[in-house]
Amino acid sequence: MANKANKVDIIIIGAGIAGISSSYYIQKNFPHLKYKIIEARNDLGGTWDQMTFPGVRSDTDMYTYGYSFNPWPGSIIGMGKEIKQYQVDTAEKFNIKENILFNTHVKSLSWKNKTWITKTSKETFHSQYVVCCTGSRDYREPNFPKFKDEDKFKGEIVHTQTWGKTRFKGKDVALIGSGCTAVTMTPAIVKEAKSVTLVQRSPAWIVNVDGSEKSNRLYKTFETLIDYAYSRVFKKHYKKKVLSQYSNYYSHDNIPSYDYWNQRPACSLDNDYFESIKSNKVTVEHSGISNWEKNGLKLLNGKSIKCDLAIMATGLNAQLLGGIDILVNDKKVNLNKTSWYRGMMFSGIPNLFAHTGYINFSWTARCEIVSERICKTIKYMQKNSYTNCVPKYKGEKSKPAIEANYVLRSIDKFPNRSYKFDNANYLNEYIQFKMSKINDGVLNFQ
């Protein structure tokens, strides 16, 4: 049994963008409620604390990625360290930091007798509500494809998610992957590495961002969403437009096989990627990998790539609710048997809210509207003296949100249905969250 000191009203799990956003809105709406943030890492920032590989930065504009309640003070694209510092500053400014319990891993969540019991690596907490701000990926295991004969390779292999103190200066580097991470990393390592071979099995869409662009939140919101809608409706025309705009880059061997926006496009900043691959130190290979060799990699196209450092920019493994075991009245929940209610709750799981982001727009923007909706739901419950709310199993059969490999690989871990969750339309969700009733017939209250 937890002791009295471990009783709070709300447990928030995770101290990244979502955790800080949730805390801000909870404090603002319920100054009398006690909440605690439980964070496995030893600092806040989530993604931006963990990702330390060279060049790490945002791909979406910081006007919309910054919090509306504490606008981003820097330029249009934020570097990883700057985004982390911005979160630290925000948490300090709004007295959020003092509510965080660091170095504490949530092991399980169990709903019993109208209470959530949160078991952590240190203490147990009792609360009426839980807000999961655990991000979208497995923090412990990134996607690390295995190839034959790894034990024969004499060099070092590192994944970008666990970069640590990896050194690349003076080394022959193979950078495996073609997504956002590889695109931001290439210019950051080219100067100091001896050589860089980019191993790209399937080319990605890459566009340029002008780092000196000055804008504002409202303009960027409409610009991004109109551009997305245009690219979806006029797929062929949009593809042609991008190909002609970047005709110096795209040629027969590097045109992506998928439509623009089927996956989030990668961003070059002030043409840094496009310029860096012109360096005579850089070679681009459009091939998969066959196996490791003593001095490097053998590609499926038959070429051998010499390297003493192989960087796997091969992405993440998607994960919901931080992989935490969830029990409702002693029965373990299988998320794949649930329905995702408005992308913020799960059928059959009472009083548990969770954040996720957009595929085509800034994550923070969704965190804020979901945080407000959570507060509205709690207010509605308080007003009507309800203690529980739980969504019904209802909605459309789930489709992959995006054709990215990390989503397709994990599809059986996600809810099999979803109700009114539009992860590509911020404006629609913004209106829905503001206008629709809390008691919408799908949420059951007791």
Ligand SMILES: Cc1cc2nc3c(=O)[nH]c(=O)nc-3n(C[C@H](O)[C@H](O)[C@H](O)COP(=O)(O)OP(=O)(O)OC[C@H]3O[C@@H](n4cnc5c(N)ncnc54)[C@H](O)[C@@H]3O)c2cc1C
């Ligand atoms: C390199 C990179 C660049 C990106 N760029 C963009 C971008 O430009 N725009 C965009 O919108 N999105 C981007 N993203 C997505 C990014 O993950 C989100 O924008 C956002 O940072 C997610 O915030 P979050 O708070 O939801 O989750 P996270 O940042 O993942 O934080 C989750 C926190 O929960 C903690 N946690 C998890 N499980 C437990 C547990 N069991 N117990 C205790 N604590 C736990 C973790 O330690 C972590 O601190 C990017 C992602 C990466 C990896």
